[in-house]
Amino acid sequence: MKLKVYTVNSFAKTIEGGNPAGVVLDADSLSDESMKKIAGAIGFSETAFVMKSESAHFKVRFFTPEEEVELCGHATIATFYVLLSKGLIKPGVFLQETKAGILSVEVREDSSIMMEQNAPSFYEIVNRKEIADSLNINENEMIDILPVQVVSTGLRDILIPVKSIDILNSIKPNFEEVSQISSKYNTIGYHVFTFESLFGSNAHCRNFAPLYGIREEAATGTSNGALACYLYKYGNTKTKCDHQFVMEQGYSMKKPSEIIVELIVEGLEVIEVKVGGKVLNLSEIEVEI
Template identity: 35%
Template sequence: MNIDVQIVNAFIDGSQGGNPAGVVVDANALTAAQKLKVARQVGLSETAFVSASDTATIRLEFFTPTRQIAHCGHATVATFSLLRQLGIIDDGRHSKETVDGNRDILVADGMAFMEQRAPTFTSIEMASELGGRILASLGLGNGESLGVGAPCVVNTGNAFLLVPLPDERAVAELSPRLPLVESISDELDLIGYYVFSTDTRVKGRHAGARMFAPRFGIAEEAATGMAAGPLACYLHDRLGVAEREMLIEQGWLMQPPSPSVIRVELELADGKISRLMAGGYARVMSSLSVEL
């Protein structure tokens, strides 16, 4: 049996970069084991599988090369952008059914956005034993300066460890010790680390980040919608950034670079973030056939 997979770059910055995801438009007949086998052969950080849903526009499942995960921002944006380009859906409000419940989707103006929940914050005391191990996992010494704010686990549907650094150079020069990053990610039940500074390549944007998720077979990822959402919440709640719409750069500091930008729109109720929508543009790059 041959499975057709579309490769779609999500969160492209202008006409370049973005984060590639595999998308299987008709996965109704595939088992979980077959989906994992397809994802391994595709070899990207995530592959999305579309099937019929009784409760949402589509059922959407995400597989890394090593396991299934509940949500994936860039693969969601890739999928709904592809479905729009194929004429399967129209602009407007949609939804996805996932293993973790349903989420709202908005397709408009050539972009796709996915819903994330209100954030929860768990601060990390850097003088603690855990704080020391986090620094060591990033190749940083105990005396090295972090950026404004303190490291924090933020969860809007998936948990990420956010680590602020002083400037772009500090983020660019990181040499994380991936086995230690994986161990701490396991311990804290994280997708991975999102390391950032408020330096950006394009004026008017809010942060530039790198993402490391070796626990899920991802050494570094070019754009991570499920991490950019927590970062926007951190910038708003912990660093006092007043804007409700934020632009997060990612992928610029990878080798080779893959410039990406994620747009996050915060929704507030009584002064608190009640939910958010994270999204951007996507472009179909290629297709391939995987044999099962």
């Protein structure tokens, strides 16, 4: 049996940029094993499976080539762009049921997509030396006034500040150690960033999630949502009124990506996180199942 899969590049800054995701519509009849097999055959970091929902407009499940994850930012962006492109929805606000909860997605008139993530949760401060050793860098190449910390807006990531783009680009991770440490802290992986940028963005990033079969990812919606909240919490914005962030990612992979994050703040507390951007390169492939 052949199954149609849509592919797009989410958060694309250029035609060759962004993070590719697969999208399967009308996936209600597929078993968990079939979805995992399809995700593995496509080979992207995540594939989204769209189903009917009794509590939202759509139910969406996300699979890496290795296993299911609760939420995926770039695959959510891809999903709603495909639904829009196929005339199944119009610009507006929709609810998606995920394993991370029921979250809203805004489809804007310019075809950009913004997804709601959870309000931030801040967890363990992580030992700097074990992180530095696993990335094959020195501790003094990390920004010492900022913590290495587990943060989540839906998925747990270890956020790691380094001093420059040169340091960031020089990183050659020990992927076995990164996987072990990710498992130890019950996280998806590492989101490494610097305040140096190429285009005046808030941060320039790389993301490593080998525990889930993703050595490096070109654009990571959930991680950058968490990063914006981290930057807001620790005062690394021009003022506490700065609630919109732009993150660069994927340049080390020659897949230039731009992720927009908007924080909704009451008092000084982040109560809502929106992450999104542009999508390019819609195409269709067939997978044998």
